Amino acid sequence: MHKRIILTAAVIVMLGSTTAAPAKGRLTDSEIEKNISELIGKMTLEEKIGQLNQLSGYGYSPSMTAQIREGKAGSILNEVDPAVVNRLQKVAVDSTRLHIPIIFARDVIHGFKTIYPIPLGQGATWNEELVREGAAVAADEASSVGIRWTFSPMLDVSRDARWGRMAESFGEDPLLISRLGAAMVKGYQGDDLTRPNTMAACAKHFAAYGAAEGGRDYNTTWIPNELLEDVYLPPFKAAADAGAATFMCSFNDINGTPSSANTHLNRDILRDRWGYDGMLVSDWGSIGELVPHGVAADKEEAAILGVKAGVDMDMEGHVYLPNLMRLIEEGKVTEQEIDRLTANVLRLKYRLGLFDNPYVDENTAERFYTDHALESARHTAEEAAVLLKNNGILPIDKTKVRKIVIIGPMADAAHDQNGTWCFDLEKTHTVTLLNAMQEKYGAENIMYVPGLAYSRDKDSSGFEAAIEAAKAGDLVIYACGEEAVLSGEAHSRADLSLPGAQTALMEALAATGKPIVAVVMAGRPLTIGHESEMADAVLYNFHPGTMGGPAIASLLSGDAVPSGKLPVSFPKMSGQTPIYYSHKNTGRPASGMTLIDDVPLEAGQTSTGCTSFYLDAGDGPLYPFGYGLSYTTFEYGTPTLSSTEMGTDGDITVSCDVTNTGRMEGKEVVQLYVRDLVGTLARPVKELKDFSKISLKPGETKTVTFTLPASALAYCFHDGVTRVEPGDFQLWVAGSSDSGTPVKFAVK
Numbered sequence: 001m002h003k004r005i006i007l008t009a010a011v012i013v014m015l016g017s018t019t020a021a022p023a024k025g026r027l028t029d030s031e032i033e034k035n036i037s038e039l040i041g042k043m044t045l046e047e048k049i050g051q052l053n054q055l056s057g058y059g060y061s062p063s064m065t066a067q068i069r070e071g072k073a074g075s076i077l078n079e080v081d082p083a084v085v086n087r088l089q090k091v092a093v094d095s096t097r098l099h100i101p102i103i104f105a106r107d108v109i110h111g112f113k114t115i116y117p118i119p120l121g122q123g124a125t126w127n128e129e130l131v132r133e134g135a136a137v138a139a140d141e142a143s144s145v146g147i148r149w150t151f152s153p154m155l156d157v158s159r160d161a162r163w164g165r166m167a168e169s170f171g172e173d174p175l176l177i178s179r180l181g182a183a184m185v186k187g188y189q190g191d192d193l194t195r196p197n198t199m200a201a202c203a204k205h206f207a208a209y210g211a212a213e214g215g216r217d218y219n220t221t222w223i224p225n226e227l228l229e230d231v232y233l234p235p236f237k238a239a240a241d242a243g244a245a246t247f248m249c250s251f252n253d254i255n256g257t258p259s260s261a262n263t264h265l266n267r268d269i270l271r272d273r274w275g276y277d278g279m280l281v282s283d284w285g286s287i288g289e290l291v292p293h294g295v296a297a298d299k300e301e302a303a304i305l306g307v308k309a310g311v312d313m314d315m316e317g318h319v320y321l322p323n324l325m326r327l328i329e330e331g332k333v334t335e336q337e338i339d340r341l342t343a344n345v346l347r348l349k350y351r352l353g354l355f356d357n358p359y360v361d362e363n364t365a366e367r368f369y370t371d372h373a374l375e376s377a378r379h380t381a382e383e384a385a386v387l388l389k390n391n392g393i394l395p396i397d398k399t400k401v402r403k404i405v406i407i408g409p410m411a412d413a414a415h416d417q418n419g420t421w422c423f424d425l426e427k428t429h430t431v432t433l434l435n436a437m438q439e440k441y442g443a444e445n446i447m448y449v450p451g452l453a454y455s456r457d458k459d460s461s462g463f464e465a466a467i468e469a470a471k472a473g474d475l476v477i478y479a480c481g482e483e484a485v486l487s488g489e490a491h492s493r494a495d496l497s498l499p500g501a502q503t504a505l506m507e508a509l510a511a512t513g514k515p516i517v518a519v520v521m522a523g524r525p526l527t528i529g530h531e532s533e534m535a536d537a538v539l540y541n542f543h544p545g546t547m548g549g550p551a552i553a554s555l556l557s558g559d560a561v562p563s564g565k566l567p568v569s570f571p572k573m574s575g576q577t578p579i580y581y582s583h584k585n586t587g588r589p590a591s592g593m594t595l596i597d598d599v600p601l602e603a604g605q606t607s608t609g610c611t612s613f614y615l616d617a618g619d620g621p622l623y624p625f626g627y628g629l630s631y632t633t634f635e636y637g638t639p640t641l642s643s644t645e646m647g648t649d650g651d652i653t654v655s656c657d658v659t660n661t662g663r664m665e666g667k668e669v670v671q672l673y674v675r676d677l678v679g680t681l682a683r684p685v686k687e688l689k690d691f692s693k694i695s696l697k698p699g700e701t702k703t704v705t706f707t708l709p710a711s712a713l714a715y716c717f718h719d720g721v722t723r724v725e726p727g728d729f730q731l732w733v734a735g736s737s738d739s740g741t742p743v744k745f746a747v748k
C-alpha cells in the first residue's frame with residue numbers, strides 16, 4: 001500500500017500576509033494606521049511615554065490604580081484574576097483622558113492551567129499540529145482570565161544542556177525550531193487576533209540567548225555574523241513570517257552589544273530587512289541592565305540606547321518612565337522617536353481589538369481542564385516521550401509481569417512533573433505516573449516506594465525498603481530525573497548527571513537483578529550513560545506536564561507506541577557540551593581513537609591518534625539528535641531524486657519508501673538531511689532540511705516526498721551575503737541524524 005506525501009522544505013507559509021478580507025468588525029490595516037495616527041496626534045508626551053511602560057501587577061492596589069489613572073501603564077503582566085483585570089482595565093478606559101486600554105500579559109510558556117510538556121518535550125514530538133493545538137488551548141485558558149499576550153514561543157537555538165533555559169526551547173536545530181515556533185504562534189493567535197480567546201505571541205529572546213558562554217544563564221555570547229545569520233536568526237524570521245505580534249529582547253550581549261541596545265538586530269534586521277511592524281518589548285529590566293552590562297553609565301543613558309535601538313516597551317525596568325521626558329527636553333531623544341515606539345504599542349492593542357473589547361467576560365472565566373485540553377495535553381505528552389533503549393522489556397507483558405514496583409522521586413511528583421515556567425499550575429490536577437499506573441493496572445498490582453523524597457535527595461535511608469519492594473516484584477519502573485526548579489531561567493547546571501543519590505539508588509536496584517525500566521523526567525538531556533547500561537529500557541520525558549502520567553502509562557503498557565525523536569543531542573559527559581549534530585568536520589575528524597583506559601603507560605605523545613575526540617568521552621553524543629525508538633521497526637529505501645542536479649534557483653524532489661517492518665502500528669519522523677561537501681566556508685556535516693511524521697500499519701509502505709529548493713542550501717558568506725553556492729552535496733532520508741544512506745546531487 002503506497003501513499004504519496006508531498007512536502008516543501010524551508011517554505012514557511014506567510015500567514016501574516018493573507019489577503020483574506022478581515023473578519024466582520026475587524027479593522028483593516030489601513031484603518032488601524034489611521035486610528036494610530038489620529039490618536040498619537042491627540043496624545044501628550046506624557047501619555048505617549050506612559051504607553052511604553054509595562055508594570056508587574058498583583059492585585060487591585062491603590063498604587064497600581066493611581067499609575068493607571070495617571071496614564072503610566074501601557075501593559076500589566078502577572079495579573080490573572082479576571083475581576084481584578086476588569087477593574088484595572090476600567091480605570092484605564094474610564095479614568096484616562098484618551099481611554100487607551102491596557103494589554104494584560106503573562107508567561108504562558110507550555111500551558112496556563114492544563115500544563116503541556118515543556119517546549120523541549122514538544123520539540124520531541126516533531127508534530128506541528130500538536131504544538132499549534134496546545135498553544136490554542138493555552139490561549140483559550142489564559143484569555144479566559146483576561147491574558148491577551150503571552151511571552152512565548154521561546155525560539156532560542158539551544159546546544160548547551162548546562163543552560164537551564166534549554167527546557168523552554170524546541171532544541172538545537174533552527175529548522176525544527178522554526179517549524180514548531182511558527183505553529184505555536186498560529187496556535188496562540190488563531191486566524192483573527194481580535195477574537196477574545198486568542199493571545200498575542202512573543203518571539204523570544206531576540207537573539208542568540210542560547211549561546212551563553214559556558215551554558216551559564218545571562219552570560220556573554222560571541223557569535224560570528226555567519227553563525228547569527230545561518231543558525232540563530234532563522235527561527236525568528238519564521239515567527240515573523242507566521243505573524244508573531246511581538247518580539248522580546250534577550251538579556252545577553254552579542255559580541256559586546258546587549259540586545260536591548262542592539263540597533264543592528266532590532267532595526268537593521270528586524271525592521272528594515274524583515275519589515276516587521278509588531279511590538280518589541282524588553283526583557284524584565286533588560287534596558288536598565290545596560291548599566292551593569294557596562295554599555296550605559298546610568299539609567300538615562302540606558303533609556304537613550306533603548307529608544308535608539310527601537311525597544312518599544314520597558315518591562316519592569318522603570319527606565320523609560322522617569323527619564324524620557326527630560327531626555328526629550330534635553331534633545332537627547334526626539335518626540336518622533338517616541339511616536340514610533342508608541343505607534344507599535346498602539347498597533348498591538350488595535351490588532352487585539354482591545355479598543356472595541358477591552359474587558360474579559362467574567363461569566364466564561366476559568367475555562368480550564370476541559371476534556372479537550374486534557375486529552376490534547378495527554379496526546380502531546382505521549383508523542384513527546386522518547387524511547388532511548390528497549391531490550392524487549394517494553395511494552396509490559398501482562399502475562400509475565402504481575403507485580404510492578406514503582407520506585408523513585410519522580411513517580412508521584414505532582415509539582416515537578418510539570419517542569420519550569422508553570423506560574424499558574426494547580427498541582428492537584430497533575431496525574432502522576434503513580435496515579436496513572438495504579439489506574440491502568442489496579443492499585444493492588446502496583447507497589448510504590450519512593451526510595452528518595454525528591455531528585456536532589458542524598459538520604460539513602462529509603463533504599464532498603466525500595467530494594468525489598470524490588471525483590472518482591474516482577475518489574476521495576478524507576479522514575480528519576482530533575483525537579484522542575486533545576487531547569488529554566490537562572491538554573492544552569494555544570495554537572496548534567498542525575499542529581500542527589502538517584503544513581504546510587506538505581507545501582508542498588510540493579511543489584512537485585514530485577515528488570516528495570518527507567519522513566520526519566522527532566523528539563524534537559526542528562527548524562528545517563530551508566531543508568532542506560534543498568535536499565536533494560538529508558539523512556540525519556542522532558543517534563544511531560546499535567547497528563548504526563550497517563551501518557552507514560554499508555555506507552556509502558558503498549559496501549560500507545562513511542563514516536564518521539566530527540567530535539568537535542570545527549571552528551572556522554574558534561575564536558576562535551578555544547579554538543580550538536582550539525583557540527584563542522586574539522587581538519588581531523590575523530591578516527592582511530594584510543595580511550596583513556598586503553599592508553600598504555602608512558603604512551604608516546606602522538607600514540608593515541610591525533611584526531612578530534614575526548615580521551616575520556618570519545619566523540620559524538622550518547623544519543624543523537626533526531627533519534628528515538630518505537631515498538632515497531634521501520635525500513636528506509638534508497639532515496640530517489642527527480643534529478644541529480646539543479647540550478648541555484650531550482651529545486652528537486654526527493655522520494656523515499658518507508659516500510660513498517662514490525663508487528664505494531666507506529667509513527668515515524670522521516671527526516672531529510674543535507675551536506676554541502678565543499679564550500680567557500682566549511683559547512684556542517686549534516687543539516688536538517690525537512691521532516692514529516694507519518695503513521696504506518698504493520699507491513700505498510702509509504703513514499704515520502706520532499707521538495708528541496710536550492711534556496712534551502714544557502715548560507716552566509718564572510719561578506720554578509722547569504723547565497724546559494726554551486727557544488728556537490730549529499731542527502732539522507734532517515735529516522736535519525738546518525739543513520740541513512742547518502743545520495744549525491746549537485747547545484748550547478
Ligand code: GLC
Nearest residue numbers: 077107151204205283284489
Ligand atoms: C523573564 C524571562 C522572560 C520572561 C519575562 C517575564 O526574566 O527572561 O522569558 O518572559 O522575564 O516574566
